[in-house]
Structures are given as C-alpha cells and as structure tokens.
Amino acid sequence: MTQNREMTTTPAVRCTDLRKRYGTVVAVDGLSLEVARGECFGLLGPNGAGKTTTIEILEGLLAPDSGDVEVLGMRWPRDERQLRQRLGIQLQESQFIDKLTVEETLRVFRSFYDRGKSIDELLALVELESKRSSWVVKLSGGQKQRLSIACALAGDPDLLFLDEPSTGLDPQSRRQLWGVLQRYRSAGGTILLTTHYMDEAEVLCDRVAIVDHGKIIAFDTPKALVAGLGAPKVIVHEGTLEDVFMSLTGRHLRDE
Amino acid sequence: MSNGARGGAHPALVELTLARLREFVREPEALFWSFFFPIVMSVAMAIAFPSRGAQPVRVGVPPGPAAETLRKTLSADPGVVVRDVAPDEELRVLREGGVHVIVRPGHPPAYRFDPDREESRTARLVVDQVLKRAAGRVEPWQAREEAIAIPGSRYVDWLIPGIVGLGIMSNSMWSIGFMTVQMRLRKLLKRLAASPMRKWEFLAAQVLARLLFLGPEVAVPLVFGVLAFGMPVQGSVVDIAVVSLIGALAFGSIGLLVGSRVRTLEAISGLMNLTMVPMWVLSGVFFSSSNFPEVVQPLIRALPLTAVVDALRAVVLEGATLDGIGTELAILSAWTVVPFLVGLRIFKWR
Numbered sequence: 001m002t003q004n005r006e007m008t009t010t011p012a013v014r015c016t017d018l019r020k021r022y023g024t025v026v027a028v029d030g031l032s033l034e035v036a037r038g039e040c041f042g043l044l045g046p047n048g049a050g051k052t053t054t055i056e057i058l059e060g061l062l063a064p065d066s067g068d069v070e071v072l073g074m075r076w077p078r079d080e081r082q083l084r085q086r087l088g089i090q091l092q093e094s095q096f097i098d099k100l101t102v103e104e105t106l107r108v109f110r111s112f113y114d115r116g117k118s119i120d121e122l123l124a125l126v127e128l129e130s131k132r133s134s135w136v137v138k139l140s141g142g143q144k145q146r147l148s149i150a151c152a153l154a155g156d157p158d159l160l161f162l163d164e165p166s167t168g169l170d171p172q173s174r175r176q177l178w179g180v181l182q183r184y185r186s187a188g189g190t191i192l193l194t195t196h197y198m199d200e201a202e203v204l205c206d207r208v209a210i211v212d213h214g215k216i217i218a219f220d221t222p223k224a225l226v227a228g229l230g231a232p233k234v235i236v237h238e239g240t241l242e243d244v245f246m247s248l249t250g251r252h253l254r255d256e
Numbered sequence: 257m258s259n260g261a262r263g264g265a266h267p268a269l270v271e272l273t274l275a276r277l278r279e280f281v282r283e284p285e286a287l288f289w290s291f292f293f294p295i296v297m298s299v300a301m302a303i304a305f306p307s308r309g310a311q312p313v314r315v316g317v318p319p320g321p322a323a324e325t326l327r328k329t330l331s332a333d334p335g336v337v338v339r340d341v342a343p344d345e346e347l348r349v350l351r352e353g354g355v356h357v358i359v360r361p362g363h364p365p366a367y368r369f370d371p372d373r374e375e376s377r378t379a380r381l382v383v384d385q386v387l388k389r390a391a392g393r394v395e396p397w398q399a400r401e402e403a404i405a406i407p408g409s410r411y412v413d414w415l416i417p418g419i420v421g422l423g424i425m426s427n428s429m430w431s432i433g434f435m436t437v438q439m440r441l442r443k444l445l446k447r448l449a450a451s452p453m454r455k456w457e458f459l460a461a462q463v464l465a466r467l468l469f470l471g472p473e474v475a476v477p478l479v480f481g482v483l484a485f486g487m488p489v490q491g492s493v494v495d496i497a498v499v500s501l502i503g504a505l506a507f508g509s510i511g512l513l514v515g516s517r518v519r520t521l522e523a524i525s526g527l528m529n530l531t532m533v534p535m536w537v538l539s540g541v542f543f544s545s546s547n548f549p550e551v552v553q554p555l556i557r558a559l560p561l562t563a564v565v566d567a568l569r570a571v572v573l574e575g576a577t578l579d580g581i582g583t584e585l586a587i588l589s590a591w592t593v594v595p596f597l598v599g600l601r602i603f604k605w606r
Binding site for chain 1: 266267268270271272274275278279282283439442443444446447449450451452453606
C-alpha cells in the first residue's frame, strides 16, 4: 500500500481553532490538533463532548462555523474529489443494505475508488472470507463493524477516520477489530479515531486528546497522561486513562 | 466469485444499479406489489366490466299485494330485475346502487330515482316504456338497431392503458421515494456521501434499476387485456416500450425529488399521496379528463400521468407512432430532466 503514498512532510490532519454551534449549544469550542502521518491519534471523551462533530468536520461532512482544516495537505471543499479518493471513513450508526452480501457490498464501495485493494484482499484483511456470501443482516455486530472498516479500506486510504469503532461490541470482537486496525497501521496507514473506551485508546493510539465540552483538556501519549496523573496511585491498581479523565473532569468517561 | 480478485471490475453506476436490483428481488413485498398488483387490478376489472352485453336494470317495488301487478309486469321483461324494497329502506338501497329506481304503484305510478346517476336515468326510461306498453301504448314504429361492440372502443379497452400508466407511476415513485428515505434513516446516504461516489451516479442508478422491472409491470395488464377482453393492440410493441420507458424515467425522477429531503416514512407516504392522488383524479385514468373545465385543461395536459396515459392509449388503441405522440414524449422528457437536476441539487445526504 505504501508505493503510491506520497512521502510528504505535511501532517495527515491539521486543524486550528475549530468552532461549531447548533443553536445555543456549542459543540466544538476552539479545538486545534495535529495528526502526524503514520500515527494513530485518539479523540477520547464522553458522549456529547463534541468528538463526532469534530471528526465530521475533519471528514468534510460538516462545515465549521470558523477555524481552519487541512487534511493530507488539502482542503474542504476545494479538493473534495481528490481527498475522498484517499480517505477511508467509518461512521457511527451507518447501516449497510440488509439483503446484499458482504462481497456485493464491498464491490459497490470498491467501485467508487480509482485504485485500491481487491475484494479478496479486503475480505482477508478484515477476516470475513467465510462470510463472503452472507447477507449483511445475518452478520454479528463485530462482523458488521469489520465490513464497515473493509468498505473504508476499499480505496487503500492514506488516512482512516473511525468514529467509535468498537462501541457495542463484545470483548472478542473488539480485539479482532483492533487487530484489523493494527495491520492497517503496520502497513503505514494513519488513523484518527474517537472513542470513549480508555482501554481502546491505550491499545491503539500513539497520542490521545481528551475532549470535553468541545475543547481539548489534555493532550499526550497515553503513557505520559497516565504517568502525569496527580492522583495518588493505589498499589494494586496501575493508573489508567479513566483515572486521568476522572481527575481532570470529575466525571466518568461513559457518563451520558 | 472467481473474479473476486479483480476488485472493482464494474463501474460505480453498474454496481449501484445491480445493488438496487438485488435488494429489490430479495424483498418479497416489493416483488408482490410490482407484479401481482397489476394482476389483481386486471382481475378486478374483469369482474367489474364483464363483456356479457347490457346488464338488466334493477328496480325496487314496495313489498305486499298492492304492488303485485306492477311486480308481474316488470318481471316479465328480460331487461328488468325486480326486488322488494320496504319504504324505510328505499333511500339506503338507492344510494348503495342495490336498485336504480323505485316504482310505487298507482295511477299514474311514481318513480323515485337520482337523476344524476346514469344507471338510474336509464332504468327510469326502461321502466317507463315497459309500464306504458303494458298499459296499452302502441309504438308508432320500431327502429332498426345496429349494436356496436367493436373491440378497442369499449370502456375496458380505454381503461387498461390507464391502469398501465398508473402502475408505471405508482411503482416508480413508491419504490424510489421509500428507498431514499430508508437509506437516509439508516445513515447509508451519509456513508455514501463520505465516499468518492459521484452523487449523480447514485441517483441515476436508482432510476435505472426501476427500468429493468418495467417490462413485466407493463406487459402483465396489457397481455391480460388482450387475453381476457380481446383488447386489440394497434400500435407497435416497441413504441409501447418507449413510452413506458420514458414514463418510468419521469416518475423515477419525480420520486427522487419528492424524497430528496424527507426524513421519516410517514412524511414520505404523505408527500407521495399528495403528488399522486391529484393525478389519479385529473389525468383521466378512470374517466375522461374532458369532464374538467376548459381553463384547467392545459394544466392537466402538462401532468406526467396524463402524458403517459394519453400516449399509451394513442399507441395501443389508435396505432399511433412515436411521431404522433411527440408532445407527450416531450412533456415526459421534461419531467425526467428537471426533477432529476433539482433533486440532485437539493438532495439531503444526511
């Protein structure tokens, strides 16, 4: 996958001072971040923190009220056609057509891209070879999510956006999904994901931004965030990102 | 399966159209509505319009001995069916069409009927003649009658192309409108918009997929008309196909436009009905649109259903060629292009 990728020094994603409000609700409140090429970057925060709004602005699906966005050195909406060819996007809640098979669904998505992987490669990448001829409606939650990732990977993207990829999956399915993402990364891909699971961020991400009320309130590697945790460590319990989040906001990550 | 390794072998337009077709054939309800509905409709027509010549008129008389002579006289005529109707039942039975006229004995007798109803006026004339003859009226002469029942000029012949047009409209609009809203609800449209898919290709695929089901949808009622009623097909099958195709494109585009921003299935049902019901009434499917005032005629002509139905009738019943229905085809082309472009522009992907 790397032979076509431009070796460039521009960051995969750079945004400065993003703002977006819905009526009186401020969803994103002056958020800035930068994701390096080849990195896995996590936006961690509770529901309603502004993670989805932020990622959808970066994906070019929403226009910010103000702020500057640059993705792979290109801009929305000017470079939309070119940019979409090089991005892989997985959305929260998107459902595919129930009565298409896995293979048929992949064929549809593959047909949108000028270059990319073969259907067989995609099926192997997400471990769905045995489900090739199954209808989407018959898949488990984890299999559906892997199909969604396969569709996102159909164009062999330089950058993968994932919005809460493992929400609602059982532990085994989550591990399987993480395996898929780690394979994509080891082939040189960049990932920006949102999650409210700290263990997911700790396993997958090189750097994490903790988001609350539309702002980044902490920003570092998972290890450094945990190490810098001011809270007293209990002997039987290593600090986790959950503790970091708790000490920063006084709330649990999964607070509704 | 074996060509899996080739990746995206087909262009996006083909893959999207295939996906839509597969989804459709795997949905039993959708198949039912497209193929069995025209059959059900045609059977209903066969029952409602039997080709067994004139039906007798239905006449009500009061029960009891007072009406005995009347009952006998009327029953003796083969064109009359007599039924006893109690005085307090008369209005109900007349309203429901159980009888067309009520005759009360007396000198002279009294007729009770609704002069706005065609059957009632006919029944009144028949009854009047039977009773006056029985009372001794001598006919000055008997006209020589030439009964005409030429296939192609009966109501049922006129109706069947109308039903075909109605099917083209309903199937195209419902399937596209519903599909669009469903995909929007499932956030699949948003997912597609996040991919490099060209938006016009998606919308065009939805319309194109419709065309492949058009053949059976059009053929079933037409063939039924030919076999069950001896409806003659004067024009060419190719011309019928052309009209159906352009009609389906037009209604597909209109369906896209109607569903372009709707977010709930309730709202799309309402909007679909709002679009289609006026055409059911105005476009002359069941009764001639010449019943409407002159001022609204240009508007009626401009409706896509009027254009489809008029063009089909011209081809099927009068043997018109495409030259002869140029106006209708132009109207349908406009209904294909304009709603598609407007729909593409205002379409909500999320």
